[in-house]
Amino acid sequence: MKRSSSFNGFYFFIALLMSCMAVRAQLSADFYSTTCPNLLKIVRKEVQNAIKTETRMAASLLRLHFHDCFVNGCDGSVLLDGSDGEKFAFPNLNSARGFEVMDSIKSSVESACPGVVSCADILAIAARDAILLSGGNSWKVLLGRRDGLVANRTGANIALPAPTEKIPSITAKFAAQGLNLTDVVVLSGGHSIGFARCVTFSDRLFNFSSTGAPDSTMETTMVSDLQGRCPITGDGNNTAPFDRNSTDLFDNHYFQNLLNGKGLLSSDQILFSSDVAQTTTKDLVELYSNNLPLFLADFANSMIKMGNISPLTGSAGEIRKNCRVVNS
């Protein structure tokens, strides 16, 4: 009898341990509530300052989080320096930005709570704050991610979608991350803020798919405006805003623009204009174009989903001291 009750106690202990480990493996909104109680305030203030200095930084931080999560999960790998860094992958080269702002946020967080908060979590909070401060909805950021030990440049080239890709392959890249067609359309609404370089869309302006003419799905005054902004002899480094109506405001003009042939990238406009769109994404674009609250709510949900991609938890990875290098 005695023996069996200590046996039961043993299994109870194991069960408790396993349930704790299961909890540890989940992200949670209050992960740092005792270890870094002012974390959210610190990040909010830093993001506020960064956006005050340069409005575009909101967009840049959002994109960094997306590019982090799609490569080896949300593990801060996009922030690592080094010639094999994801920074040098095609989707990031000469376009990913916000690294100095991340350095500044990290250093404020380290002053308050040294060695406690991961760069991956700071980036997830910064992306949320960037959206909120640009007019979007807030959401509770789930926390407890740890930082990865490697960057994956090849992975970035493989996993991140290109602006010339068609709906089936973009959808496949999202599906590989556990994100569905709704997530594709909603998260493409991230292009409600920010800018793109001419090189990412200029094929649409002059000789689209070797037709000798611009992309016929682009509205004509927008074509001529962009042709002026992106001369065919230029270096492709000029930029244009994604949302010509409200460049810095996080709203649903992105979707209204698609209805009017005013999507900037091919990957934007095809959500409404391509043959595949007619059977898949077009209805969602129309839905969000005339329902701002629904878009903002769904965007927040999809961001939480994206933030959950393969986090390192427990004792995996590390808490980086400097977001640019793994700890020595």
Ligand code: HEM
């Ligand atoms: C659906 C597939 C996507 C494609 C093909 C795509 C492609 C691009 C490209 C080509 C640029 C411009 C980069 C440059 O100037 O070189 C860009 C910028 C941007 N992307 Fe995406 N993107 C996609 C999805 C997303 C998602 C899911 C988000 C976030 C939720 C996002 C947020 C942004 C933001 C905010 C910018 C502007 C960044 C800035 O101004 O610094 N994109 N994207």
Ligand SMILES: *[C@@H]1O[C@H](CO)[C@@H](O)[C@H](O)[C@H]1NC(C)=O
């Ligand atoms: C890099 O990313 C690719 C594509 O996501 C993945 O298949 C590969 O396992 C990753 N490599 C490392 C070393 O993490």
Ligand SMILES: *[C@@H]1O[C@H](CO)[C@@H](O)[C@H](O)[C@H]1NC(C)=O
């Ligand atoms: C995508 O997933 C969300 C839940 O995360 C669900 O509400 C939505 O209906 C799904 N969309 C599609 C097209 O399956």
Ligand SMILES: *[C@@H]1O[C@H](CO)[C@@H](O)[C@H](O)[C@H]1NC(C)=O
């Ligand atoms: C468009 O590109 C194709 C293929 O490069 C080329 O053969 C054609 O001459 C170009 N047309 C114009 C009008 O530039």
Ligand SMILES: *[C@@H]1O[C@H](CO)[C@@H](O)[C@H](O)[C@H]1NC(C)=O
């Ligand atoms: C475009 O800008 C990047 C820096 O952002 C620079 O390295 C590159 O040389 C520029 N391209 C050209 C053709 O000047």
Ligand SMILES: *[C@@H]1O[C@H](CO)[C@@H](O)[C@H](O)[C@H]1NC(C)=O
């Ligand atoms: C966007 O701007 C264009 C040009 O200024 C204007 O014609 C259009 O009505 C605007 N659309 C919205 C939804 O504000």
